[in-house]
Amino acid sequence: MNIFDVIGPVMIGPSSSHTAGAVRLGNVARSILGEPVLEASIGLHGSFAQTYQGHGSDLALVAGLLGWATDDARIPSSFDHAREAGLSVTFHKENLGELAHPNTVRFRLKGRQGGASVITGASIGGGRVLVTDVDDFPLEFTGDFATLLVMHHDRPGAITLVTGILSSQGINIAQMRVSRKQKGALALMVLETDQPVGDGTIRAISSLPQVEAVRRIQAM
């Protein structure tokens, strides 16, 4: 923690958890989809479901899906911009269970290029967020670091190849987690790195035969 975690972020009010955090969740969801969003169905759980309109959480989530920052003065009018951009959004209340953080959101996204993704994350206070599920893979990352999601086939050597490419580019891994649904099937690597990951590196990882898809989330 440093002084800029206390003094900041610069943001559109009224709530760091319900407004700034909502923008960041939208940002991360867009990055995970990996293309501009065409359709978004947004499920709101707990406190988000109860009070989202009064905090502008709905406007903030859409602003995040449009790729805006937490201090973008257009946030109060994000719905109009979404319409102009051809992004259709619907909201509903969704009970994600007792264990879910009170400020949890589930995005069901469809992209312009035909991609689709279901992303669940929570706004955990002070504008910080925690992504907890991507396409039924349970995981945890905050977006505080540059983050790579690598969907790969669960085979020996896949992890070494990916981390090898990163190390050859001088990129240090701060945290890493791997999860899979079943042995030998598709698995997901979450790599949080100290340095941003460039386009060339992403291409190199994408071209590995073991790798199905790569998504990059910029550090917030």
Added chain:
Amino acid sequence: MTEKLSLQYWIAQAEEKNTTFANYCIQNQVEALELTAEEILERMESMLAVMREAVQTGLQGVRSVGGLVGGDASKLDEYLKSKPEKAIGGTVLSKAITMALAVGEANASMGRIVAAPTAGASGVLPSVLFTIAESYHLTDRELAKGLVVAGAIGMVIASRASLSGATGGCQAECGSAAAMAAGAAVDLCSGTPSQVGEAVAMVLKNMLGLVCDPVAGLVEVPCVKRNAGAAAQAIVAAEMALAGIKSAIPVDEVIDAMGNVGGSLPKSLRETALGGLAATPTGRAWSKKLFGHIEE
């Protein structure tokens, strides 16, 4: 988890090096952030610019998203301008509470603010800093140093207690903001590092136990007016500390007490909108009117 920081240790270090608390904190952050002092202060100056705009936004008379607050900063501003002799707290206090309301209202109306430490408590620090800047003719560079002091105090509170209403009640938000503002004020008024610590201790003692009970769960009632109250508390504590008054309980222990009190608060008084003012008949009626349901 987070390493437990000690304000007393930092203060002792600053006293030993015979430097101001601001200069000590800047040096400390230069090492931690791998930035130059110039870069840190420039970033803080850009925060000040946002804070100043937020004051102006609020003074124009805005209306909140939920419709529960707005227009009070401009009401107070006009009252004090038309009858300055009527300011029973003197011009310094009246200016501070006007600006605190203004930023609180700007925040509630989806204006741009600096979370310090949170959005809900974002009016306290700018109101105290800008009021002192007017009285003492301080430059933005000096105020930026005040923000570094405030940030350092907030870091210690975060590591030993909490800065979140959901965890520690309003004492953790408005209380922490007041502590940050009081410490910054003392440093800006040429107080010693020890006096910074005494101010932090005294303001937290005066705000100990304050609950977080937002009506309808919104950052409107009582949040906006609590910013004004917290600004006043910061000035009270800074004044006492600058006069050489000491807290009987050392500052780290006061912060720990604040953390313990926060943990002892029932969940209903930690931002859930289930207790306190939110649970009054009027509070519940607002919730029903706005969202068609009552928080159970």
